[in-house]
Amino acid sequence: MTRRPGRLDARRCARGHVSLHADPACATCGAPMRDVRIRADAVLELVTVVRVNPTGQPYQLGVAITRAGRVRTICRVEGSVRGLGTDAVVLERRDDMIVARPRRR
């Protein structure tokens, strides 16, 4: 769970690579990672509606890039979005997933 609105738990290695996922080592350079907090504002780069899936219920899946640090992540998407780099979203952690929802204006 996000402990403070607008912030998200993340992991950063000594070389500055950031991941939103619980990687024991950096996926880019293999260095150890430590916990950090980053801003949860992001832009939704891609989105698709997954209609055929094991749950039987459609859901939106996307790739988002955080505004601070430009960290890319896979995410579930809620709400009405267009995708393709035009949607401002807020990321939050829910269960084991990153969820993106449109930022309120």
Added chain:
Amino acid sequence: MREIKLKSAVMTRIGRHDEDYTALLAQAVARALDHVDPGQLDSVYLSSFAPRELCGIDDARAPVRDALRRSGVTTDPEVHGPFRTGGEALYQAIERCHATDRDVLVVGCEKMMHIDAATASGLLAPRVSDAVESAHGATLPALAALAVRAYADAFRVPASAFDQVAVKNHTHASMNPDAQFRTVITADQVRASPVVADPLRRLHCAPVSDGAAACVLTGGTAPPHALRLTGWGRGRDAARFHDRAHPGTFVAATAAARDAFARAGRSPRDVDVVEIHDAFAPFELMNLEAMGFFDAGDAWRALARGELSPGGRIAVNPSGGMKARGHPIGVCGLTSMAEVVAQLRGAAGARQHPRARIATVQSAGGVAPDTYVFIVEAP
């Protein structure tokens, strides 16, 4: 460096097979070794994506040893693998050919159709995407859909082009007696098929299939009519799709093709026939461009002009590709090799590309994080 030659390249019919994994694999091995001295066999490289998950086979090398015995191999050649793709097994086998004068067998087998597609998808899910992405519901078609959206948006490729890839490959498969789908389809049928993950519809997606294929390579002596494997290359991209800086571009295919063409002293302009990764129809266009056959965003125009069929500028997936020839996952690089060998020998029947002398095979898994490219030439 040794010259690598192809002594044989064969495949079974693709589609539903009643025989079990071992019997299916044995068919391919027997045909590959038909005109080869079994005493000359140095080693075997097996490709099979998920024999444990799909068939409950814990050690997939055991059926290979059984097949070798049935084919009269009395020595005990070392069996390597299973590798996840035919391309990976071929690549490893080529490396071995540089260290021995004897023959190297590459064989692939997959049995998928004894379980329904949804169950197969569930069993394969942990093997086709990263654990983090899988936890978010990133099925393989979902990741493919994201890649296709990025590609279509970046290069302004119309969705109708993706339908035409499926139409073309079904037309090619209708002329291939070993193909799983031998019926021609229309663009309207593609557009009417259910959405899997937009923009991908069911008829953009390759099926699950049973099938086996094999080939024999050698760095030693070979008959004068043996085809030459003049180039091979490998490329990699980020294992996690979301880590890719350019999600609509297959950089692994670019690297693998550059490596293979450089080794062969060839360029994409020299190629007559290409069998390419089209597990999702738009991937054919994306891979053609990534490998240098067309500029980015241009392949669909050549498709629209009819230049990608036998008799055109370059025959692309004359077998029908994974889309319509069929998609026994771990076998596909080898089925592609069997097709280009038939083309270069002038033995491809109704789908023969005239005067085919140089061919390219691309083998990749999933959303192409690991890609292999091979150049094959007539003697």
